[in-house]
Amino acid sequence: MIILAxxxxxxxxxxxxxxGLTLVLGVMRVVNFSHGGFFMIGAYxxxxxxxxxxxxxxxxxxxxxxASAATAVVGLVSExxxxxxxxxxxxxxSLLGTYALLLILEGGAQLIWGQNPVTQAEPSSLVxxxxxxxxxxxxxxxxxxxxGVLTAAGLQVLIKRTEFGRQLTAVAEDRFMAGLLGVNxxxxxxxxxxxxxxLAGLGGALAGPTLSMVPDIAVTFILQAxxxxxxxxxxxxxxxxxxxxxxGLLNSFLASDAPSLADFSLYILMAAVLIVRPQGLLGSxxxxxxxx
Amino acid sequence: xxxxxxVRDLHAFYGTxxxxxxxxxxxxxxxxxxxxxxxGAGKTTLLRSIANAEVKTSGSVRYGPTDLRxxxxxxxxxxxxxxxxxxxxIFTRLTVRENxxxxxxxxTPDRPALSVDRIVxxxxxLGDLIGRAGYALSGGEQQxxxxxxxxxxNPSLLLLDEPSEGLAPRIVEQVGEVIRRLxxxxxxxxxxxxxxxxFAVGLADAVCVIDDGRVVxxxxxxxxxxxxxxxxxxxxx
Numbered sequence: 171m172i173i174l175a176x177x178x179x180x181x182x183x184x185x186x187x188x189x190g191l192t193l194v195l196g197v198m199r200v201v202n203f204s205h206g207g208f209f210m211i212g213a214y215x216x217x218x219x220x221x222x223x224x225x226x227x228x229x230x231x232x233x234x235x236x237a238s239a240a241t242a243v244v245g246l247v248s249e250x251x252x253x254x255x256x257x258x259x260x261x262x263x264s265l266l267g268t269y270a271l272l273l274i275l276e277g278g279a280q281l282i283w284g285q286n287p288v289t290q291a292e293p294s295s296l297v298x299x300x301x302x303x304x305x306x307x308x309x310x311x312x313x314x315x316x317x318g319v320l321t322a323a324g325l326q327v328l329i330k331r332t333e334f335g336r337q338l339t340a341v342a343e344d345r346f347m348a349g350l351l352g353v354n355x356x357x358x359x360x361x362x363x364x365x366x367x368x369l370a371g372l373g374g375a376l377a378g379p380t381l382s383m384v385p386d387i388a389v390t391f392i393l394q395a396x397x398x399x400x401x402x403x404x405x406x407x408x409x410x411x412x413x414x415x416x417x418g419l420l421n422s423f424l425a426s427d428a429p430s431l432a433d434f435s436l437y438i439l440m441a442a443v444l445i446v447r448p449q450g451l452l453g454s455x456x457x458x459x460x461x462x
Numbered sequence: 463x464x465x466x467x468x469v470r471d472l473h474a475f476y477g478t479x480x481x482x483x484x485x486x487x488x489x490x491x492x493x494x495x496x497x498x499x500x501x502g503a504g505k506t507t508l509l510r511s512i513a514n515a516e517v518k519t520s521g522s523v524r525y526g527p528t529d530l531r532x533x534x535x536x537x538x539x540x541x542x543x544x545x546x547x548x549x550x551x552i553f554t555r556l557t558v559r560e561n562x563x564x565x566x567x568x569x570t571p572d573r574p575a576l577s578v579d580r581i582v583x584x585x586x587x588l589g590d591l592i593g594r595a596g597y598a599l600s601g602g603e604q605q606x607x608x609x610x611x612x613x614x615x616n617p618s619l620l621l622l623d624e625p626s627e628g629l630a631p632r633i634v635e636q637v638g639e640v641i642r643r644l645x646x647x648x649x650x651x652x653x654x655x656x657x658x659x660x661f662a663v664g665l666a667d668a669v670c671v672i673d674d675g676r677v678v679x680x681x682x683x684x685x686x687x688x689x690x691x692x693x694x695x696x697x698x699x
Binding site: 333336337339340343344346347348349350351352353354355356 | 513515516534535536538539540544545547551553554555556560563564565566567568569611612615
């Protein structure tokens with residue numbers, strides 16, 4: 171039971187990060203290496219706002235959302251300054267550009283917060299574990315799983331049921347035609363990017379209490395998020411959700427039953443899926459807007 | 463309200479390739495000009511240049527008082543200009559209805575969008591397909607949807623790029639009837655690029671022939687009918 175809970179929680183955190191990554195990739199066709207940097211910024215901003223202490227849950231949730239929104243603002247600035255110039259450039263250039271941004275974000279975090287780990291306490295009312303089927307499940311895990319479920323459902327509604335979702339789907343498929351029909355493509359890009367970075371920030375802010383925060387978390391987490399995007403299929407939110415949960419659970423099972431294999435779970439899953447379905451679980455030649 | 467389209471000394475480039483060489487074209491408000499020429503003559507480039515869509519240009523493209531070259535593509539759309547590209551470019555993941563609703567972004571307060579009901583009245587065939595995904599449409603259905611989608615924003619200038627291409631003769635006839643109906647029910651200025659000169663001239667007031675990026679004939683549809691030499695030299699394949 172505890173293995174299941176840990177796996178689900180880890181999976182949901184990875185999903186939050188991967189969903190933003192896959193959204194940006196699907197709509198703008200930019201592989202954003204700096205995504206993990208925004209995850210890290212979200213974690214540190216939440217730490218600044220919460221000051222590391224345990225807070226009542228509503229204060230915690232509110233400040234986590236504020237931290238995510240602030241991360242999205244940093245994201246919007248970088249979209250304006252950097253990404254807008256990358257959309258039309260070859261992939262190699264945009265890879266280098268976003269990697270450079272990752273280094274800048276990490277360097278900035280080191281200047282502000284230093285190399286020494288800092289920790290954020292869980293919300294005061296969620297410190298204790300409770301018992302499910304005889305196992306002790308940390309209450310904080312429930313918050314993370316709830317956030318993941320809400321995010322997945324929210325994205326589904328946003329993409330399938332709203333005017334913005336229609337524009338996003340259209341721009342993802344054919345930005346040229348969307349522009350001819352009067353859609354302001356740059357604005358859709360900016361909004362999509364802000365949303366993606368908000369999700370990265372949210373992942374970071376929620377992961378804060380489960381990590382010891384150092385600027386390096388920008389890199390460690392992004393690797394799993396990329397694997398999830400590949401396993402789930404480029405641009406597929408639903409695929410990311412399934413892949414993230416599968417990865418979280420596999421990690422968790424291997425860590426308890428075959429610890430020597432746990433570090434390889436990422437590669438085991440990726441290899442297995444890519445051999446059977448090279449386009450990813452729910453991937454297709456086209457990107458974003460489908461399924462969940 | 464409607465305006466003349468005036469193209470003056472237009473040069474167009476894709477990267478370093480120079481494609482149009484000083485094109486002049488005037489399309490009076492409310493009239494249709496057939497734009498003829500062989501494959502590769504520059505018809506698509508001319509239409510894209512007018513819509514300022516991913517072509518580098520010099521010269522001038524004015525639609526009434528508006529300098530279209532100064533506008534981003536979505537602003538060109540909101541100025542009442544709609545380009546229906548040759549490959550139709552239906553959004554395959556969206557339904558017919560969603561394709562139509564997306565196009566309301568091109569409307570403005572003075573040019574309100576046409577309702578889906580009005581569109582279905584103009585394009586009855588789409589009524590039966592309204593919930594179908596774009597990828598499930600036939601070529602003819604896609605062409606009708608592409609024209610219908612352009613009409614949603616209630617444009618005053620319609621740029622049609624080879625609407626008959628790849629369609630069966632019976633479907634081409636249907637597309638022709640649709641264009642005729644739009645001409646009679648709306649005050650539309652139309653540039654109709656075609657390789658099928660018979661189809662295009664039948665719908666047009668004037669004809670412009672281009673070859674290798676230059677205008678080689680510009681006159682009324684009647685004058686064009688008398689120009690056997692032009693037809694033979696520039697349009698025979």
